[in-house]
Structures are given as C-alpha cells and as structure tokens.
Amino acid sequence: MRKIVIGVMGPGTGASETDRHFAYELGKLIAQEGWVLLTGGRNAGVMAAASRGAKAAQGLTVGILPTADASGMADTVDLAIFTDMGSARNNINVLSSDVVIACGMGTGTASEVALALKANKPVVLLSDHQESQRFFTGLSATTVFVAKTPQEAIAITQKLIDY
Amino acid sequence: MRKIVIGVMGPGTGASETDRHFAYELGKLIAQEGWVLLTGGRNAGVMAAASRGAKAAQGLTVGILPTADASGMADTVDLAIFTDMGSARNNINVLSSDVVIACGMGTGTASEVALALKANKPVVLLSDHQESQRFFTGLSATTVFVAKTPQEAIAITQKLIDY
Amino acid sequence: MRKIVIGVMGPGTGASETDRHFAYELGKLIAQEGWVLLTGGRNAGVMAAASRGAKAAQGLTVGILPTADASGMADTVDLAIFTDMGSARNNINVLSSDVVIACGMGTGTASEVALALKANKPVVLLSDHQESQRFFTGLSATTVFVAKTPQEAIAITQKLIDY
Amino acid sequence: MRKIVIGVMGPGTGASETDRHFAYELGKLIAQEGWVLLTGGRNAGVMAAASRGAKAAQGLTVGILPTADASGMADTVDLAIFTDMGSARNNINVLSSDVVIACGMGTGTASEVALALKANKPVVLLSDHQESQRFFTGLSATTVFVAKTPQEAIAITQKLIDY
Numbered sequence: 001m002r003k004i005v006i007g008v009m010g011p012g013t014g015a016s017e018t019d020r021h022f023a024y025e026l027g028k029l030i031a032q033e034g035w036v037l038l039t040g041g042r043n044a045g046v047m048a049a050a051s052r053g054a055k056a057a058q059g060l061t062v063g064i065l066p067t068a069d070a071s072g073m074a075d076t077v078d079l080a081i082f083t084d085m086g087s088a089r090n091n092i093n094v095l096s097s098d099v100v101i102a103c104g105m106g107t108g109t110a111s112e113v114a115l116a117l118k119a120n121k122p123v124v125l126l127s128d129h130q131e132s133q134r135f136f137t138g139l140s141a142t143t144v145f146v147a148k149t150p151q152e153a154i155a156i157t158q159k160l161i162d163y
Numbered sequence: 164m165r166k167i168v169i170g171v172m173g174p175g176t177g178a179s180e181t182d183r184h185f186a187y188e189l190g191k192l193i194a195q196e197g198w199v200l201l202t203g204g205r206n207a208g209v210m211a212a213a214s215r216g217a218k219a220a221q222g223l224t225v226g227i228l229p230t231a232d233a234s235g236m237a238d239t240v241d242l243a244i245f246t247d248m249g250s251a252r253n254n255i256n257v258l259s260s261d262v263v264i265a266c267g268m269g270t271g272t273a274s275e276v277a278l279a280l281k282a283n284k285p286v287v288l289l290s291d292h293q294e295s296q297r298f299f300t301g302l303s304a305t306t307v308f309v310a311k312t313p314q315e316a317i318a319i320t321q322k323l324i325d326y
Numbered sequence: 327m328r329k330i331v332i333g334v335m336g337p338g339t340g341a342s343e344t345d346r347h348f349a350y351e352l353g354k355l356i357a358q359e360g361w362v363l364l365t366g367g368r369n370a371g372v373m374a375a376a377s378r379g380a381k382a383a384q385g386l387t388v389g390i391l392p393t394a395d396a397s398g399m400a401d402t403v404d405l406a407i408f409t410d411m412g413s414a415r416n417n418i419n420v421l422s423s424d425v426v427i428a429c430g431m432g433t434g435t436a437s438e439v440a441l442a443l444k445a446n447k448p449v450v451l452l453s454d455h456q457e458s459q460r461f462f463t464g465l466s467a468t469t470v471f472v473a474k475t476p477q478e479a480i481a482i483t484q485k486l487i488d489y
Numbered sequence: 490m491r492k493i494v495i496g497v498m499g500p501g502t503g504a505s506e507t508d509r510h511f512a513y514e515l516g517k518l519i520a521q522e523g524w525v526l527l528t529g530g531r532n533a534g535v536m537a538a539a540s541r542g543a544k545a546a547q548g549l550t551v552g553i554l555p556t557a558d559a560s561g562m563a564d565t566v567d568l569a570i571f572t573d574m575g576s577a578r579n580n581i582n583v584l585s586s587d588v589v590i591a592c593g594m595g596t597g598t599a600s601e602v603a604l605a606l607k608a609n610k611p612v613v614l615l616s617d618h619q620e621s622q623r624f625f626t627g628l629s630a631t632t633v634f635v636a637k638t639p640q641e642a643i644a645i646t647q648k649l650i651d652y
Contacts, residue, residue: 111277440600461624
C-alpha cells in the first residue's frame with residue numbers, strides 16, 4: 001500500500017541557519033509520524049538537513065535528483081531517483097508529495113510552491129517571509145497554510161492528511 | 164543561425180481582459196521586431212492572444228504544449244512542440260526564451276517566473292500586481308524588470324537582447 | 327546510505343503469461359536479496375506482477391508512474407513517484423536502477439533498454455526473443471546480458487552489483 | 490496553422506559517412522517539400538548534417554536540445570528548444586514529428602524509434618541494418634517502413650502525410 005510522502009522543499013546553498021535547523025526538525029518529526037520524507041536530494045541546505053533529521057529518527061528518505069547520477073547527492077538519501085532533468089524535476093517533487101512544506105524561500109522553492117498550487121497540492125509555508133505569504137496566499141487562498149514552527153507545520157500536515 | 168525567441172507567459176482561462184489585450188499587443192510587437200514568439204501553446208488566455216497578435220504581424224509562433232498532441236492547441240501556433248509533460252514543460256518554456264515576459268499572474272505563470280530566475284534568465288513583469296513585483300524583485304533584484312505597458316516591456320526586452 | 331535499486335521493465339497489457347510469471351519471480355528474488363524493486367508502477371503486466379512478487383517477500387517497491395496521480399497504479403507499490411511525463415519517465419526508470427532487467431519485450435520496454443544502454447547502464451534481457459537479443463547485443467556488446475530464467479537474471483545482477 | 494514537421498533521428502559522433510550523406514540529402518529534400526526539419530540539435534553526426542542540408546535548401550530547422558543552453562548546438566539550427574532533460578528529450582522529438590525518419594542506428598536512435606512506435610507515430614528506417622529492420626518491424630508491423638535511399642524515405646513520408 002502506498003506510503004504517505006511529505007515533501008520538504010527549500011534553498012540549497014542559500015539556506016539560512018534557521019532554515020537548516022527547521023529542516024532538520026521537520027525531517028525528524030516526519031519520520032516520527034511514520035511518513036516518508038521526500039526532498040530534492042542534493043547535499044546542500046534544506047534538502048541535506050531534512051534528510052539528516054529523518055535518518056536521526058530512523059525514517060525513510062527519498063531524493064529526487066536533478067542529475068543523472070549520485071554526484072552531489074546527500075549521503076542520507078536512502079532512495080535516489082535520478083531524473084537528469086534539472087529544475088523540471090521540481091514538478092515531480094510536488095506531484096509525488098501528499099503535502100509540500102516550504103522551509104525558507106528562494107527561486108527554486110518558489111517554483112515548487114507555484115507548481116504545487118497549480119496541481120492543487122496543499123502547501124505549508126514555514127517562513128516569516130511576509131512577501132511570500134502575501135504572494136502565495138493571494139494566488140491560492142484555500143491551499144496555502146502558514147506555520148511559524150516545524151511543530152506547527154506538522155500539525156497542519158497531519159490535519160491535511162487526515163482530511 | 165539561431166533566431167531570437169521571446170517567451171510570453173500568462174494565465175490561460177484565468178486571464179483578465181487586460182491580460183489578453185496586452186498579450187495580443189506583445190505578440191504583434193515581438194513579430195514586428197523580427198523575433199520568434201514562444202508560448203505555452205494552448206488555446207486559452209494569454210497564450211492564444213499573444214499568438215494571434217504575432218500572426219497579425221506575420222510573425223513565427225512556437226507553442227510548447229503540455230500535451231502529447233494538438234488537442235486544445237491554439238490554431239495560431241505555427242510550430243508545435245508536444246512534450247506530454249504537463250507543467251514540467253514550463254521549464255522548457257523559459258530555457259528556450261531569450262527573455263521571458265510575464266503578462267498577468269497565476270500559479271502556472273508564477274512557476275515560470277521562478278524557474279526563469281532560477282536559470283538566470285531575465286524576466287519582464289507586465290502587471291500592476293504589487294505583490295508579484297515585491298515577491299519576485301525580492302527574490303532576484305537584478306534580473307526582474309517591471310513594465311506598465313506592452314511597449315515598455317518590448318523596450319526593456321530590446322535592451323536585454325542588445326546587451 | 328543509498329539502497330541498491332533493481333529495475334524490472336516489461337510490457338503492461340501486452341505481457342505474456344510467462345512474462346508475468348517471470349516478473350513475479352524476479353520481484354520475489356530481488357526482495358530476498360534486500361534490494362529495492364523499481365518498476366513503471368502501473369497496474370498491468372510485468373510491473374504489477376513484479377511488485378506483487380516483491381511484496382510477497384516483504385520487499386520495498388518503487389513505482390515511477392507516467393501519470394500525475396494514483397489512477398491506474400498497482401496497489402503493491404509502496405513508494406509512488408508521480409512524473410506526469412508519459413513515456414519520458416522511462417529515462418528516469420533506467421537512470422534510477424543500478425541494473426535494468428527487461429522481462430519480455432514491447433515498444434516501451436525496447437525504449438527502456440535503449441535508454442539504459444545510452445546511459446551505460448547494464449541490462450539483463452530475460453527473454454527467448456532472438457531478434458531482441460541480436461539487436462541489443464549488436465548495439466552494445468559489453469553491457470547487455472542474456473538470461474533464460476529469473477534465477478539466472480538475478481545471478482548476473484549480483485555479479486554486476488558486486489563489480 | 491501548424492506546419493508539418495519531419496524528424497530526422499540518427500547517431501551523433503557514431504554516425505557513418507553514409508549516415509551523414511543520407512542525412513544531408515534528407516534535410517534538403519524535407520526543406521524542398523516545404524516541411525520543417527526537426528532534429529536533436531547537437532553539432533554532431535546526423536543531426537548536424539540534416540540541418541545543414543535543410544539550410545542549403547532554405548528550410549526551417551528546429552533543434553530539441555538535451556542541454557540547457559546552446560553549447561554543443563549545431564549552428565544550422567534556426568529554432569532551438571532547450572530542454573535540459575538529457576535523453577528524456579527523445580520523447581519530445583518523436584511526439585513533435587509528424588513522421589520520424591531514422592537515419593542510421595545507435596542506442597539513442599533506437600530509443601527514439603521505440604518511443605515513436607509506443608506513441609503510434611510512423612517511422613521510416615533508412616538503413617540496411619538487417620537486425621534493426623527485423624527487430625522494429627517485429628515490434629510494430631504496421632507503423633514501421635523501410636527505405637533504401639533518402640528519396641525513397643521522402644516518398645514514403647509524403648504518402649504518410651497525405652494519408
């Protein structure tokens with residue numbers, strides 16, 4: 001039976017210390033819920049921190065890589081999907097996630113949030129970035145949720161999954 | 164020799180009357196400059212209006228379709244590229260455009276602007292939508308430009324091409 | 327740490343009874359080796375049979391779906407990757423597999439074998455189809471292997487993995 | 490109105506002298522018919538030769554590149570579509586062609602022929618490679634045609650288009 005998959009999207013090298021800390025917590029909490037963690041799989045920023053957190057709690061981690069092989073991959077990825085599609089793989093990230101949590105913001109993350117909303121996939125924004133919140137809730141009032149902490153993001157995700 | 168390609172991205176069925184009017188003007192002006200017009204190719208909103216404008220000025224129109232065949236395609240598309248990739252084709256749209264002009268805003272358009280910025284492709288926002296301007300110029304101050312009219316968007320594009 | 331992933335590719339509705347029987351055995355043997363089974367994920371032919379075999383041996387099954395959601399998916403897929411890319415997802419199937427086993431033959435399977443060889447990925451042909459063997463060993467003598475039984479295919483795979 | 494697009498697929502660096510000669514002739518004949526030539530766009534083998542032939546007859550050439558930019562592109566490509574998708578772009582090549590002509594054979598070309606047959610797209614094999622002919626006509630007797638010369642390939646294509 002298909003496992004529940006939660007995507008954590010966020011900046012790579014541009015991630016802030018808070019982004020990485022929150023990503024680690026998200027990964028850990030997702031694993032503790034028994035969900036699978038899906039990230040972009042690269043060895044940088046939010047992707048690497050979330051996968052590390054999930055492994056700390058014995059979770060299963062999936063990485064959807066932009067590359068054709070494992071160069072630049074986080075070593076905490078259990079299951080690597082190699083797309084060789086660059087940023088076009090962002091659409092696979094969101095389609096394959098039951099809920100998308102955006103942890104921090106950047107151009108790649110913005111594309112993932114927008115693609116998720118386009119596909120009617122619920123998105124939790126974990127960020128105090130006011131412009132992101134205004135922009136994305138303006139685009140889709142009913143499928144964007146805002147959280148201030150990883151714990152709050154997981155509580156919202158839990159409700160979205162149950163629903 | 165490779166022709167200059169200008170992408171016009173914008174909402175389909177969600178396009179406003181202004182969006183469609185501006186898209187038609189953009190298509191016409193792009194054709195008059197001797198550039199190729201690239202759109203998402205569907206028979207709706209900004210895509211259809213821009214292609215119609217370009218054909219009114221004897222331009223060449225390319226449509227990058229999300230589908231595997233011509234169902235739902237604008238009949239003013241000269242050259243159809245069938246991707247069968249849904250929204251993942253948005254990345255091809257922006258990579259194949261020398262400059263991306265966003266005419267109006269929506270979830271699909273937002274993904275295209277974000278993917279363009281991710282790929283370091285210049286974007287002209289033709290919209291009085293304040294939240295979009297704030298959000299995207301916040302993401303990438305140096306590659307986002309704001310225009311109030313199609314004429315202004317083309318003037319900016321001309322400078323970006325010359326540069 | 328990244329798990330070993332073995333792809334089993336083969337016809338959907340066009341699969342023969344032998345193809346399905348061999349696919350079930352392959353899935354079971356792959357799971358018994360502790361490897362992850364990767365298929366195209368649809369509820370048909372070789373994909374469904376291989377996944378059923380792997381679950382019978384408590385393995386982990388990944389499905390790389392051509393669709394945007396779970397309609398038409400085999401219910402023995404644990405981890406669903408939704409690509410919405412139609413047959414272009416065949417390239418992801420082979421890039422994400424450490425070894426590709428082709429069980430039976432058809433147009434989709436032929437594309438997967440060819441894409442695997444293009445990417446220098448080893449392929450085991452489990453088929454008594456002489457024309458396939460001649461064609462593909464002619465294309466790439468050093469990376470195509472022929473097996474007559476699922477057990478032989480797994481023995482070859484084991485050597486390729488160890489190497 | 491959508492232009493007729495004929496895809497010429499064949500080896501890059503692995504192309505034989507005959508492959509390149511035939512590809513040049515195909516490109517020229519396609520342009521003389523008023524059709525658009527579509528290739529994989531790279532500056533190598535059949536792709537480059539076909540585009541050169543089409544330009545010699547003032548045709549329009551489209552290249553569907555595996556890359557994100559113009560590095561490695563044939564300079565006889567008029568319209569470049571940058572996919573950044575590696576070999577997954579092969580599916581776009583065949584979906585966007587009204588008829589696919591395979592000029593020579595290799596792993597990439599084999600994937601294109603197989604993907605074309607999967608999509609019910611007619612394929613003309615221009616090759617004296619017996620194993621290819623047997624394999625692909627065996628896969629799909631009604632949509633594979635064999636030609637011995639570029640002129641014969643174009644005659645078959647003309648009938649397929651008219652039909």
